[in-house]
Amino acid sequence: MSTLRQKWITAPLLKWIKKVLPPISDTERAAMEAGEVWWDAELLSGKPDWEQLLEMGPPTLTDAEQAYIDGPVEELCKMIDDWQISYEDHDISPEIWEFLKKNRFFGIIIPEEYGGLGFSPTAHAQIVTKISTRSTSVGVTVMxxxxxxxxxxLMAHGTDEQKQHYLPRLADGRDIPCFGLTSPEAGSDAASMVDRGVVCYGEYKGEKTLGMRVNWHKRYITLGPVATVLGLAFKLYDPEHILGDEEALGITVALVPTDTEGVTIGQRHLPAMQAFMNGPNWGKDVFIPMDWIIGGQENIGHGWHMLMSALAAGRGISLPSLSTGGAQLAARTTGAYAHIREQFGISIGKFEGVQRRLAEIAGIAYVLDSAHKTTTRALDQGRKPAVVSAIMKAHATNGLRQSINDAMDIHAGKAIIDGPSNYLGNVYRAVPVAITVEGANILTRSLMIFGQGAIRCHPYLLQEMEAATNPDSEAGVKELDALLPKHLLFQLKTLGRAMFHGWTGGLFASSPKGVGDAAKYYRQMNRYSAVLTLVTEISLMSLGGELKRKEMISARLGDVLSELYLMSCTLKRFHDDGSPKQDRPLLEFAMRSGFHNIEVSLLEVFHNFPVRFIGHLMHFLTMPWGHSIRAASDRQARACANLIMAPSETRDRLTQGVFLGNPGDGVDVVEQAFLKSHETAAIREKMKKAGIRSLSVEAVEEARSKGVISDEESTQIKQTAEAVDKAIQVDHFESLGEQTATD
Structure with missing residues (x-):
């Protein structure tokens, strides 16, 4: 029976699969093989195991890590003058550079045995987050x-000799590293790289040595102008067949001291008014010995896989940390400013249009911080979730963009006038940089998240693709024949689950124990996990390789997967925090917004699906009632807005990573005015009841003389008025570069 099935069913099916499944290039294969799947696979299973996620527990710091954040990190933040760095010097001061080296900020992840700090991903992330709330330029320099x-x-692939030489020097700052990947011809498309090395013999330290003659032009290289050692990616060729029969050996990565003959380095780019060091470098006929390849000669051609493995973890920490810090800063300062700033005699935070923006800011900060913590917790446990890291990079930086845009709108003139007291301007200007680097968001969203996630996370698809590409067709048929019954059963279960939950609105979906009132959100998460899984199956079966080119469809499905991940992290964070009642408005707003976004993305997939009948069919099977969950209500938005406009444990929890500034700094001035305003709220209320709404000196004197307030209260309210007046002022200058005072 099995032989007949293989001959008449499986073999023809294998031929069909070869035609319809998307082809995988070598660089795509390396990217998919790098890292691992994790919670993303659960979300694309149609039935996530919530216990697996919740039992991870919250991220924690060791005593040494907490002491470092409370000590050197806090001290560094106090040293930073971001205005001087960004507008006057266009560089970090020598004192800060020396402080960074002395306190091993460049060796956060390097093990203690090599002189580094050996900190966890969680500690690494929290350090970068806090510094970034003070200065994006210093944050990037550390990141x-x-x-x-x-x-x-080096830690993952280097030889023992390379580790012993370089890691101590990197940890204490004797060597400053940079990495050269991007070139004018190849940004996101590394396969188009033209930087080229040729295997040859050359002279090194007076001896004939086997190596490579390399030529390159790299750009956008952070720390490039000041680097002493360059990690270099290039394509290696062996035209004389010195190493073997193959001529094209693939992308290779080497470490090159920047004082090597033929290396040109030192010129700068100026990225979006940011002051971190970034610039181009060139190599002309540079001879590189074989033992400069990271991991030695045996790693020739493995460079792209090495880079993707590193990116699978690093992309989940660096820019998400900067983005989380920026979103927290926006929430802390914008809530405070909206409370103290008055127009038409009332706080602008009471205008409903402003409240909706404040709610968005608070919600984004809550979601990003939740996802940030969950992702670094997974990294602490040794995971390298490649698709999750891509989700974090793209959606954290995009979330920062939305958050900071809303914050700028609410601050208005306060945020658009440059000067030392403007605490949002540089974060705003950093957003395009964050959006662009480590995988441009447009490509990450449209090609990577779903394109890789659907294949990597599927329990059978990647194996079926491998069977289809097996050069031994008979073996391929046998492999596929073993997979088909399992895949068919998976499809039937997914169809039944998605239809049942879709038609019943998820009311009967399961939820984990001990989650209280949040169970309703877990049920909806299970519902949309099943829907996404079914839609993925149908899309792959009906479009095959064409799905890879339907980037708008792929992007929307990637958005659904991303929202499910971000919402999972938000639920986990709420659970880890002990389900505090006062934080519930944040959870409600985030979940409602997330479900709304999921439904919009799915309906757009159905309405724009290339095969119209299949689009209608998916709509009928999974979302017959159309929109079933409304976006966050006005009541929920007001509740979220109020949380960041009043002192509370929730506000402190939400903005825990923010450096609150030195006395007199812009953030500190707004924070102090905010606190004084709340401290004198009762006094102000007495004045309003007496018909005195202004805080002018004359109005306060009138209230005192009429006995509405006491002498002590008069003094307090005057101090509040002065603090508020100082907080809403902006900087002005005699002439360009000559600051005199604030308005």
Missing amino acids: VPNSLGPGEL
């Missing part, structure tokens, strides 16, 4: 050596 770069690559 890059601890993310994709020589340090991480």
